[in-house]
Amino acid sequence: MTFDFSDKVKGLKPSAIREIFKSLTDPEVISFAAGNPSPLSFPVEKLRLLADEIFETEPSKALQYGITEGYSPLREQVAQRLKSKFSTGKDFDEVIITSGGQQGIDLACKVLCNEGDTVICENPSFIGALNAFRSYGVNLKGIDAGEDGIDPEKLEKMLCEDSRVKLIYLIPTFQNPSGITTTLEKRKAILEIAKKHGVVILEDNPYGELRFAGTDVPTIKSMDGEGIVLYCGSFSKILSSGMRVGFLCGHNDLISKIVVVKQTNDVHTNQFFQMLCSKFIDRYGLDEHIKSINALYGKNCALMLSSLDDNFPRCISYTRPEGGLFLWVTMPENTDMREFIKRTVDAKIAVVPGETFMPDVNRKSFSFRLNYSMPTENEIIKGISILSDVIKNMGIN
Amino acid sequence: MTFDFSDKVKGLKPSAIREIFKSLTDPEVISFAAGNPSPLSFPVEKLRLLADEIFETEPSKALQYGITEGYSPLREQVAQRLKSKFSTGKDFDEVIITSGGQQGIDLACKVLCNEGDTVICENPSFIGALNAFRSYGVNLKGIDAGEDGIDPEKLEKMLCEDSRVKLIYLIPTFQNPSGITTTLEKRKAILEIAKKHGVVILEDNPYGELRFAGTDVPTIKSMDGEGIVLYCGSFSKILSSGMRVGFLCGHNDLISKIVVVKQTNDVHTNQFFQMLCSKFIDRYGLDEHIKSINALYGKNCALMLSSLDDNFPRCISYTRPEGGLFLWVTMPENTDMREFIKRTVDAKIAVVPGETFMPDVNRKSFSFRLNYSMPTENEIIKGISILSDVIKNMGIN
Numbered sequence: 001m002t003f004d005f006s007d008k009v010k011g012l013k014p015s016a017i018r019e020i021f022k023s024l025t026d027p028e029v030i031s032f033a034a035g036n037p038s039p040l041s042f043p044v045e046k047l048r049l050l051a052d053e054i055f056e057t058e059p060s061k062a063l064q065y066g067i068t069e070g071y072s073p074l075r076e077q078v079a080q081r082l083k084s085k086f087s088t089g090k091d092f093d094e095v096i097i098t099s100g101g102q103q104g105i106d107l108a109c110k111v112l113c114n115e116g117d118t119v120i121c122e123n124p125s126f127i128g129a130l131n132a133f134r135s136y137g138v139n140l141k142g143i144d145a146g147e148d149g150i151d152p153e154k155l156e157k158m159l160c161e162d163s164r165v166k167l168i169y170l171i172p173t174f175q176n177p178s179g180i181t182t183t184l185e186k187r188k189a190i191l192e193i194a195k196k197h198g199v200v201i202l203e204d205n206p207y208g209e210l211r212f213a214g215t216d217v218p219t220i221k222s223m224d225g226e227g228i229v230l231y232c233g234s235f236s237k238i239l240s241s242g243m244r245v246g247f248l249c250g251h252n253d254l255i256s257k258i259v260v261v262k263q264t265n266d267v268h269t270n271q272f273f274q275m276l277c278s279k280f281i282d283r284y285g286l287d288e289h290i291k292s293i294n295a296l297y298g299k300n301c302a303l304m305l306s307s308l309d310d311n312f313p314r315c316i317s318y319t320r321p322e323g324g325l326f327l328w329v330t331m332p333e334n335t336d337m338r339e340f341i342k343r344t345v346d347a348k349i350a351v352v353p354g355e356t357f358m359p360d361v362n363r364k365s366f367s368f369r370l371n372y373s374m375p376t377e378n379e380i381i382k383g384i385s386i387l388s389d390v391i392k393n394m395g396i397n
Numbered sequence: 398m399t400f401d402f403s404d405k406v407k408g409l410k411p412s413a414i415r416e417i418f419k420s421l422t423d424p425e426v427i428s429f430a431a432g433n434p435s436p437l438s439f440p441v442e443k444l445r446l447l448a449d450e451i452f453e454t455e456p457s458k459a460l461q462y463g464i465t466e467g468y469s470p471l472r473e474q475v476a477q478r479l480k481s482k483f484s485t486g487k488d489f490d491e492v493i494i495t496s497g498g499q500q501g502i503d504l505a506c507k508v509l510c511n512e513g514d515t516v517i518c519e520n521p522s523f524i525g526a527l528n529a530f531r532s533y534g535v536n537l538k539g540i541d542a543g544e545d546g547i548d549p550e551k552l553e554k555m556l557c558e559d560s561r562v563k564l565i566y567l568i569p570t571f572q573n574p575s576g577i578t579t580t581l582e583k584r585k586a587i588l589e590i591a592k593k594h595g596v597v598i599l600e601d602n603p604y605g606e607l608r609f610a611g612t613d614v615p616t617i618k619s620m621d622g623e624g625i626v627l628y629c630g631s632f633s634k635i636l637s638s639g640m641r642v643g644f645l646c647g648h649n650d651l652i653s654k655i656v657v658v659k660q661t662n663d664v665h666t667n668q669f670f671q672m673l674c675s676k677f678i679d680r681y682g683l684d685e686h687i688k689s690i691n692a693l694y695g696k697n698c699a700l701m702l703s704s705l706d707d708n709f710p711r712c713i714s715y716t717r718p719e720g721g722l723f724l725w726v727t728m729p730e731n732t733d734m735r736e737f738i739k740r741t742v743d744a745k746i747a748v749v750p751g752e753t754f755m756p757d758v759n760r761k762s763f764s765f766r767l768n769y770s771m772p773t774e775n776e777i778i779k780g781i782s783i784l785s786d787v788i789k790n791m792g793i794n
Contacts, residue, residue, distance in 0.1 A: 001624040003597070003651050004563070006511045014465075014657045039457035047460070048452035055445035060436035063444070063637035068411075099496055099641075099663040106662050110532070114403050115512070132661040135507070166401070200400070227398040240460035242668030244496075254400050260411045264529040265503050266496040270667040271639030 008115060008137035015127050016356045026348065030383035033350035034374040035176065035325060037237045041293045041373075043280070047240070050279040054272065062272040068263040070097025070247070071274035077281045078233070078247050086208075087222040088231060094255040096262065099269045101206045101234035101246035106132045107258045107265070108202050108230055108248070109167065113138045118165040120158055122150055124328075124357030124365070126176045129169055129204065138166075142359035145175060147319070149182025152189035159197040167200055172220060174207040174324025177357045177369035181322065187220045195228055200254075206234040206246075209290050211323035212298025227251030235277055237325070238290055243273040297325070300372040304380050311388035313397040318370075325373040328354075331366045332396060341368075343390045349383055405512060405534035412524050413753045423745065427780035430747035431771040432573065432722065434634045438690045438770075440677070444637070447676040451669065459669040465660040467494025467644070468671035474678045475630070475644050483605075484619040485628060491652040493659065496666045498603045498631035498643035503529045504655045504662070505599050505627055505645070506564065510535045515562040517555055519547055521725075521754030521762070523573045526566055526601065535563075539756035542572060544716070546579025549586035556594040564597055569617060571604035571721025574754045574766035578719065584617045592625055597651075603631040603643075606687050608720035609695025624648030632674055634722070635687055640670040694722065697769040701777050708785035710794040715767075722770040725751075728763045729793060738765075740787045746780055 054062050069075065075095045082088040082095075089095075098104040105128070113119065115137030121130065123142030133140055141158060143150040149172065159165055170190070172182040182190075194201045203220045221231040227250065234246035248258060262268070280286075301321060308318055308329075318329040329351075331340070341353050354365030375383060391397075414432060451459050466472065472492045479485040479492075486492075495501040502525070510516065512534030518527065520539030530537055538555060540547040546569065556562055567587070569579040579587075591598045600617045618628040624647065631643035645655060659665075677683075698718060705715055705726075715726040728737065738750050751762030772780060788794075 001648055001650070003509070003648070003654070005508055005654055006514075008511070009508050009654060009658055012654075012657050012661070015660055036462050039461060042456060042460040044452060044456040044460070048449065048456075051448055051452065052445065055441060055448065059439060059441040059445075061639075063439040063441070063639045064436060065433050065633075065638045099667075102661070103663045111402055111406050112400070114405070117403075128661065128664070131657075135658055135661045166403075236462075241462045242458075242460045242665075244663055244665070244667050251398055251400070253398070257400070257402055257406060257409075260409050260528075261406050261532055263412055264409070264499070264525065264532045266500045266641055266663065267525065268639075268641070270496075270641050270670060272637075272670070273667060 009135055012131060012135055015131055016352065029348045029350055030375060030379045031350040032370040032375060032383060033352050034371045036374050037241055038296060038373045040296060042240055043289055046280060046284060047276060050276055050283065054275055054279065058275065062275050064271070066268045066271040066274070068259050068268045070269060071271065071278060074274050074278040077278055079249065081286070082249055086219055088219050089221070089249050090225070092227050092251050093249050094252045095247050095249050096255050096259055097269050097274055098246045098248055098262065099266055100236055100244040101204065101232050102128050102132065103265070104232040104246050104248040105129045105202065105204065107261055108232070109133050109136050109138065111257050111261055112200060113166045116164065118162050119167045119169055120155065120165055121169045121359045122171065122175065123359055123363070124177050124354060124367070125169065125359060126171060126204065127356050130359055140359035142363070145178050145180055147180060149180065149186040150190070152186055152193055155190060156193050159193065159199060165199050167202055168194055169202045169204065170220070171204045173205055173217065174210060174321055176207070177326050177352065178328040179319040179321030179324055179326045181217060184217050187217070188223065191220050191223055191229070195226065201229045202232060203229050204232045206237055207324035209238055210294055210297060210325070212294040212301065214322035221249065227254070230254060238286060238293065239277060239280065243270065245269060245273055245277055294323070297373055300375070300377070300380060301327070303377055304370065304372045304384060307381055307384035311384055313391065315396065316391065325371055327370050327372065329368050329370060333366055335366050335396065337366060340390070340394060343394065344387065347386050347390050349386050406532055409528060409532055412528055414524055414749055426745045426747055427772060427776045428747040429767040429772060429780060430749050431768045433771050434638055435693060435770045437693060439637055440686055443677065443681060444673060447673055447680065451672055451676065455672065459672050461668070463665045463668040463671070465656050465665050467666060468668065468675060471671050471675040474675060476646065478683070479646055483616055485616050486618070486646050487622070489624050489648050490646055491649045492644050492646050493652050493656055494666050494671055495643045495645055495659065496663055497633055497641040498601065498629050499525050499529065500662070501629040501643050501645045502526045502599065502601065504658055506530050506533050506535065508654050508658055509597060510563045513561065515559050516564045516566055517552065517562055518566045518756045519568065519572065520756055520760070521574050521751060522566065522756060523568060523601065524753055527756055537756035539760070542575050542577055544577060546577065546583040547587070549583055549590055552587060553590050556590065556596060562596050564599055565591055566599045566601065567617070568601045570602055570614065571607060571718055573604070574723050574749065575725040576716040576718030576721055576723045578614060581614050584614070585620065588617050588620055588626070592623065598626045599629060600626050601629045603634055604721035606635055607691055607694060607722070609691040609698065611719035618646065624651070627651060635683060635690065636674060636677065640667065642666060642670055642674055691720070694770055697774070697777060698724070700774055701767065701769045701781065704778055704781035708781055709788065712793065713788065722768055724767050724769065726765050726767060730763055732763050732793065734763060737787070737791060740791065741784065744783050744787050746783050
């Protein structure tokens with residue numbers, strides 16, 4: 001039996017990262033390839049207690065079908081927190097709970113884009129989003145993320161030249177994979193350009209709460225007076241990734257349509273864990289817990305940066321993130337990246353090659369992504385030391 | 398801000414049932430409108446115990462990202478059970494865990510259908526599936542389900558006339574909404590026709606285990622020697638609907654592509670509840686538990702049927718299901734259904750009008766669906782009595 005797949009999914013490849021993740025069964029491998037939160041960040045005992053309470057007091061509600069919009073108390077808590085802590089969300093905005101941030105991205109594209117439409121992304125960008133867009137047969141156009149966000153002039157030019165742009169996808173804070181944060185000035189400029197052209201911005205912010213240095217930059221959504229920004233958030237990096245609970249906050253006309261489409265997608269998000277999130281927020285709040293995660297990640301990131309500073313040759317550059325999970329290392333322009341990745345695998349170090357994150361699959365990359373949330377301190381020290389040996393053995397210095 | 402939605406979702410309406418479900422806050426309403434399992438069917442204390450064990454022994458695995466294919470032990474248990482109990486699944490078949498049966502349906506359509514392709518369905522059929530298909534811009538063509546499944550000759554004719562048919566969607570056992578079961582002869586004939594035309598059958602079987610009378614009819618998938626049948630199952634009606642855990646079993650080439658697309662959709666299904674399902678099966682098995690559900694639904698169904706027999710005029714017909722959650726009532730052909738539904742609402746009885754389930758939105762229906770899993774015995778007796786008064790007051794006798 002051979003299958004005739006739809007045009008939109010025919011060329012779709014599995015995410016290289018998820019494939020790397022599957023192959024990481026060798027306990028000797030030091031992995032800097034993950035996008036996972038540290039297991040130390042899961043508030044296990046608190047969740048355990050609250051889960052038992054749900055089974056005790058509201059089992060039928062937790063195990064029965066819920067409404068597509070999401071568990072009402074959680075929707076209100078999310079809306080409240082966005083508003084009070086990040087000035088994000090106006091009266092015309094609504095929140096829908098999604099099955100992780102990933103589903104929010106998928107639904108946004110499905111609802112707004114026809115096949116052949118264009119989505120503008122940062123270059124590099126989150127592979128999960130890029131593949132979601134590809135699965136709807138849209139064209140991806142990348143704008144270099146640079147050191148502090150895309151160039152608004154390039155965005156303006158692209159919008160003028162392409163009338164089929166339906167979505168601008170950005171991760172303005174602690175970007176995946178680069179770790180960079182878009183400046184306030186650029187955020188303002190990008191928003192004005194999107195408004196001028198009437199194109200929706202999908203602001204993906206799964207890492208925004210994970211700041212361990214510097215000061216918050218306002219979300220683009222917080223400056224959105226008319227509902228042109230759809231904001232995507234997630235509990236994956238602050239409570240549990242395996243539970244698949246995220247959310248979208250956007251104009252009620254847009255959210256209403258997304259609700260209808262989510263209904264056809266998975267009816268609603270796991271009801272028990274929506275209630276568990278809600279109970280956790282109610283009982284403990286999120287701030288203290290997030291503070292402890294950031295202490296851990298800040299320490300790991302600093303250790304990784306000092307190891308890089310101590311070991312890597314000067315011709316190699318890397319970002320110095322103030323939060324999130326990743327930093328982005330760029331090799332000299334003539335590096336044989338295929339050979340480099342091969343050698344890292346042989347040395348039992350896992351990194352994610354930069355080309356994985358390119359909206360344009362033919363675009364070369366001399367970068368790779370390093371994760372510092374998952375490895376232990378020893379793994380960071382040992383792993384970076386091995387990586388620098390690999391680099392030196394390639395004659396890069 | 399006005400939004401320019403994609404062509405495929407522009408005309409999509411929320412499921413009437415989910416909307417009815419939301420409006421059922423009046424405690425005086427007797428609802429026969431649900432598609433929910435009885436809350437009495439949730440094995441609360443057992444799940445509570447096992448959930449606590451997971452928090453005790455494997456919290457990091459349960460709260461962390463998992464692989465898209467699903468939790469391996471659960472995939473194996475599902476494959477095993479399908480094979481040993483229903484002779485379903487060959488060596489070339491694989492199982493993927495989905496976020497409820499709904500996601501299985503959605504993914505099947507996304508992977509196989511371009512916009513403008515055709516999906517053949519039973520008429521009437523499950524609204525959640527119809528809307529999922531619509532959300533990909535496909536054309537729906539219905540074949541009357543009759544009393545024992547669609548007419549294979551009509552299927553053959555439709556396939557000869559329409560070269561764009563990519564999927565045949567069937568619920569052969571205890572169909573939603575009609576409660577009917579397709580005969581073995583028709584199953585065989587349908588499979589042969591599908592093979593001849595090389596069109597995939599999506600066999601949706603969320604109710605197959607809920608048999609309280611008669612004997613099992615082999616699944617279409619069990620007779621599938623080449624992988625042309627994609628089988629969709631669910632734990633929603635046997636363990637918990639709110640947890641959103643279902644599965645697909647199909648040819649590994651097809652499942653591989655579905656894995657890639659699910660990855661872009663929600664990464665994976667809630668990991669904790671996949672482990673909980675697996676532990677439940679491991680510790681208690683499913684058979685005893687399902688037996689107790691069927692005792693309950695069999696009793697409710699028999700009571701509803703005897704109430705209908707005692708109260709409804711002879712000109713009204715209804716199906717006599719041997720399992721599942723629903724029966725299907727058909728009024729005389731000239732009935733003013735709009736007026737009837739209005740009067741049921743006024744009498745505080747909720748039923749789902751037949752037109753909801755029509756693949757062709759312009760097709761008239763003189764039927765409605767009754768659910769017997771959710772109401773209590775008293776509600777069944779009282780509700781059917783009120784319904785028959787409504788009918789008599791309309792001059793139908």
